[in-house]
Amino acid sequence: MRYRNWFLLVFVLMMTNQMLQSQECKPLNYNVYDDWKDVSGIKISDDGKYVCWIWNPQVGDGKLMLFSTESKRYDTISRGYDADFFPDGKGLIYKIKPHYDSLRKQQLAGIKKEKLMKDSLGVRFFNKDTTLKFADVKEYKSAGKEGTLLAILHEENYQPPKDTAVTDTTKSKKVDKKKPAKKKSTTAHFKVVDLDKLQVSSFEKVASFALSDYNNGLLWIEQKGDSIDSTYVMRYNNEPMNHTVVFSAAGQALQPVFDSQGQQLAFLFTSDTSSRKVYQMAFMNRKDDNATIILDTVSSFFPASLSVSENFKPQFAEDGTALYFGLAPKPEYRSKDTLTADEKVSLDIWNWMDGRIQPQQLKELEKDRKRSQTAVYYPDQGNFVRLSDNQFFDIRLDPKLHRKYLIGIDPVPYEKYSSWEQARYNDVYNVDRTTGQKKLLIERFSSFFNLSPSADYLLYYSLADSSWYSLNIKNLNRSKITNNSMDVFYSLENDVPNEAGPYGFAGWINEDEAVVYSRNHLWKLDITGKKVAVQMTQLPDGKDVSFRYLNLDRDEFYLPERLFLSTFNHELKSSGFAVLDLKSGNSKMWVNEPARMSGLAKAKKADVFIFRKETYQQFPDLHLTQDDFIHTTQISHANPQQKSYCWGDVKLVDWISFNGDSLEGLLYYPANFSKDSTYPMIVYFYETHSEDLYRHISPRPSRSTINISDYTSRGYFVFTPDIKYRSPLPGQSAYDAIISGTQSMLERVKQIDATRMGLQGQSWGGYQTAWLVTRTNLFKAAMAGAPVSNMTSAYGGIRWESGMVRAFQYEEGQSRIGASLWENQQAYIENSPLFYADRVATPLLIMSNDNDGAVPWYQGIEFFNALRRLDKPVWMLVYNNAPHNLTRRADSMDLTKRMQQFFDYYLNGAPCPEWMKTGVPAIDKGKKTGF
Structure with a gap:
């Protein structure tokens, strides 16, 4: 039995501290819970000059805290939350909740949910000493990478400030005749804010919008009319109130999307006025001034029983060369009801051959109704390809990479087994995205797999022998890359009556090299089989420490040159952070302390890091380091009480x-x-x-x-x-x-x-x-x-x-x-x-x-x-x-x-x-x- 002198010393010190304070403290009770604060919504600006977080009590109004890493000054925004910095770090966009007490009074008064006070939006400019505020905001988006636009869609019941011009109030009021009740509006007031020029443009009757990551590509859909809507799809031209109608027709448009560069756009459209709507797809490329229908309801591209799915939002590949969308069965016509409620039968029929039992089917009914088959349109070639032929065949899309092959999985043959087996089996297919042809790669598979960036290999973990394999996509040859004589790649902690899974996958270094975990280490695998697996990390002084990769930039597909790692000492339960240089193979233990350290984040364009540190006695407050953990500073103080x-x-x-x-x-x-x-x-x-x-x-x-x-x-x-x-x-x-x-x-x-x-x-x-x-x-x-x-x-x-x-x-x-x-x-x-x-x-x-x-x-x-x-x-x-x-x-x-x-x-x-x-x-x- 181990005897830990280190822990004994720490414990004695803690006991001494407790005795010194014993006469001053008061016991906790549930009456003090409401004021206990949490720290969440932590963000750091790309330039590392600002950090923000939400400081919320369990009940009541919270605050958005803003900290300058240069001046060390704090600023507070009452009731602020869900904040994002401008891409250039020069400002902050955030939501503002209604006052807690005011909202509670409305709820006690029985005011309907749609009429309760709604969130506002704030925009603060750091260098201009300016703050813009917008009331009743339903949805907003800012150009997340290099754009300068902010798009705001208000709540349906939002009323813009009234015109203050003097009106003639002496004229007698005409008595309006009762008009037929209008259908409930699904459109709202819409604003476009140019964050560089501080200019705001306003538009009415907007149903939805899309904003690109780059180049200020912005489009929105206006719906006008009562019984029959007229749809106008508008494109913003980077000047206040300067916009172009790129599509107009009687009907309804939805699901607008831009490519990442703001050059191509697409949306769905229907001219049907009944509840049974069949959708078409419209597209506009870089050269055109108007969007056109490229896929209508009678296209020869798909069977007559299918149409474009309203439940699959079109999605451009990052390079703009492909547009993915969905197909689904056309909605059925419902015949006129000829039976009363008492004459109808309502029952569930359980069948022993069902893949999913009736309760599961009923729980997943709405999800099943919205399932779509995946298809793709290639703008440069002008052709369409169906990638799946049923809505239960799942295509794994990754818009970041332009790979010839995609992975498709089919769980349907094995659904029944999930009733008594922990594993979730799938047949794994290779799908050619240029032809739609598919080839079975692995049958009845239930473990981890990942397609290589080149799409030449499939990396997968075999539960049968606890090893990593690569599968050549062309010839289906398998190569065993690891074995248990190298290290332990299966979960030692597994103690259920089932095969132990892998410790996990970190990512791809390049087209041919991947990184996976053993219990303690990171391992580099060559999926071509030409090189042996390489252990990338080393245990400090033989200690039982596990390393795990921390992905600090979700926008990147490949692993960065510097891998930031979390560390955990299994014996001491201490934790910390380390860094591993991929080129040199050198690693450095930054910090490992008797504490739980988590939440590491880095400024994209500066070596400024924030992290959380906690112990049983110490709340997980936020800390800052600007010199690779040589010095650290606590910057949040959530619960001084x-x-x-x-x-x-x-x-x-x-x-x-x-x-x-x-x-x-x-x-x-x-x-x-x-x-x-x-x-x-x-x-x-x-x-x-x-x-x-x-x-x-x-x-x-x-x-x-x-x-x-x-x-x-x-x-x-x-x-x-x-x-x-x-x-x-x-x-x-x-x-x-x-x-x-x-x-x-x-x-x-x-x-x-x-x-x-x-x-x-x-x-x-x-x-x-x-x-x-x-x-x-x-x-x-x-x-x-x-x-x-x-x-x-x-x-x-x-x-x-x-x-x-x-x-x-x-x-x-x-x-x-x-x-x-x-x-x-x-x-x-x-x-x-x-x-x-x-x-x-x-x-x-x-x-x-x-x-x-x-x-x-x-x-x-x-x-x-x-x-x-x-x-x-x-x-x-x-x-x-x-x-x-x-x-x-x-x-x-x-x-x-x-x-x-x-x-x-x-x-x-x-x-x-x-x-x-x-x-x-x-x-x-x-x-x-x-x-």
């Missing part, structure tokens, strides 16, 4: 399980810990938590689990053990790890009161909690959130969020049985708490919500009714229409209070609340809380 509250500490612990496994876990110490006192302890678990040693846990309402910082602040120990699983023994595996770990903590920390211990877990942790209380009386109280209590009934149950049958979880997934119900029925029974409910002696609180999409809530009902029948103390919380983990803040606050009252009563001598004593009758629902 934390110093006023009592905060616990955490220690990494290890022990030997009952099964002989070396395990780790975290022991969180109570605030103001004293060796002369004893404390209650809650054991919380899921699968593994030791890697969270330096994770900060902000106080916030519970979605399903205890808030560790809150409990340690109020005088609890919290123990989070790692669990190592064996199939088909998930319950016994949990017992062997959790109980052995708990006993080890009792032996080594005498201040833990063995008579005041509780259990808590959610979902998979909820199942394990339910199983443990049937096997041990070690705990005085337990809370199980969304537990599976009966694996025999849950096996054939439905995950209602996806509509999938749950069997795959048991045969090959997290539930770890490794066989069907009929192959190993006894394992399902032995791992089901329900069949051992008579052994339970621990008071149990259950949460099973009636809209849980992962674990059917009847699993909680089964266990509750079994314990109730056996006269065991049990309570069940059912949050109405709530999902697996709570999302409504009111529900989360309620659960937080009830869970605290439950544990405080059993473990800390607090009074028993009314809801536990006598319950809350249905007749009092909504009127009494029982607190």
